[in-house]
Amino acid sequence: MLKKLSIAALVVFLAIWPIFTTNPYYVHTAVMIGIMVILAVGLNLLFGYTGQISLAHATFYAIGAYATSLLEVHAGLSFWVTTPIAIIFAVIVAIFIGIPTLKLKDHYLALATLALCLVTTLFLLNAKWLTNGAEGVMGIQAPTIFGYPLQGVALYYFVALFTLIIFIMIRNLVNSRVGIALETIRENEEAAESLGVNVLYYKVMVFAISGALAAFAGSIYAHLTLFVSPESFALPLSIEVLVIIVVGGLASMAGSVVGAVVITLLPEFLYEFEEYRLLVYGVILLLVVIFAPKGIVGLFSSFVGFIRGKLSGEKVNEPEEAAEREQV
């Protein structure tokens, strides 16, 4: 009940706050948060739930941003046509790359996807005939809907709506037969397979889904900034998304959102440290891994559990303690 009320309150807040602001920078930041939530939800599905690390998230983000921009600038196609094309292209790339690489595990998978991420940056910088190199792609137009341009607050509502839809769909997915199967893959592939789960199929599908979401986010990004250049799609972006889900909470839907909000807003508070952004991420990551391995959401739920325990006088985490008692 309390949970439903607070979710309702949050939705209402997200729907009406732009009315009370005139500062376009806030709206821009809110759209950025939406983009990061979409990226994080996809990576959390892949890494948090299914246990497959990827440092190639920036690659799919780049595919979304560049494919839509280039098709628009050179072929004159609209956002509504280029975005599905970019998503399909990302899915195809994910499947082709996923089949060989997802047979790798842990560090090897991290290295393979890291390589993909670095190759992407080199490609964007050097394939000047296509990407215009370091100068980037200009001349992207804001998409229009019924003749009305999707920018500023309108773009915010568009992104908020799609972020919500994506969030609900992925939440449905993880709370289903498929979600359980994905977690068994993370926990023990051999056992998962022995229960009938086609492990490689699900790994490739989830890689494709997270790639598709990243491409969608990339398309939105391109139409927010109306300019794309290689540095926005380099390794730091992959790492940033990874930091978001670890800080927020792995295998937690709320974690993706909380992490995206915190990590996106952080530079606003620490902008003197802009140069050291990755260093700050490193320190945060280290602290979270050591002191709050389940992320902010994990900390919060243990805190709530603790308070509830105090209030009711009952023990916290009762079943686990029961198990420990039996062990003795």
Place this chain on the structure above:
Amino acid sequence: MELLVLKGVSKQFGGLRAVDGVSFDIKQGDIHAIIGPNGAGKTTLFNLITGVLPVSEGEITFEGKAIHHLRVHQIARLGILRTFQNLKTFNEMTVLQNVMAGRYTKTKTELGTAALGLPWGKREFAETRKKAEEVLEKVGLYHLRESLAKNLPYGRQRILEIARILMAEGKILLLDEPAAGLNHNETEELSVFLRKLIDGGLTILLVEHDMQMVMRLCDRITVINYGVKIADGTPEEVQRNKEVIEAYLGKGGTHDA
């Protein structure tokens, strides 16, 4: 009726023949044990049946159909489920989720249905949950359903693995040393429990070192040594077999199992 038939099954690891021309069959409704000294090739045999390892030579048929070319998850879908000698519970998942995972082959919800949150997917998931609670009740783990699997004591994790494959309502269960790490009482309970499963129409193939349990519980026993089958029969027949006594129990000695 023969449910599972092995014909001249061999497995070669480089120069080592871990399983060498083993043939036997498992009858519907039996509790069938594979015994043999350590390193005799029992677990390898399990891995061959379940498709974890490819068969080098020979043929394995299940309900009359060859299965030795199928992949692990395809074999599971036929109703052949297994537990592992070194437990493979899903540690960071709850006991309830562990058991729910076992329902995979009996349920259908796929990616699209799940993501859209369609009602039949949700209904199926709710049924799986209910079923899992029933199974947990039956094996006495219901009160621990919200614990993470890794927090369970060893013996309970073994039970959890069995509960997990019960959810699949398969045709044959392959249990790799189910009594390992259990104390006397727990072993006793396990035997009773396995008997009940057989009465419910299941067939069980198990690898076990607890001779008392094997002799009392099993309908048939296959003995292998150095990858070769040396005897096959009822517990009485196997106990009388000279080769078994020599190779497995030791010449003229009593075993210490």
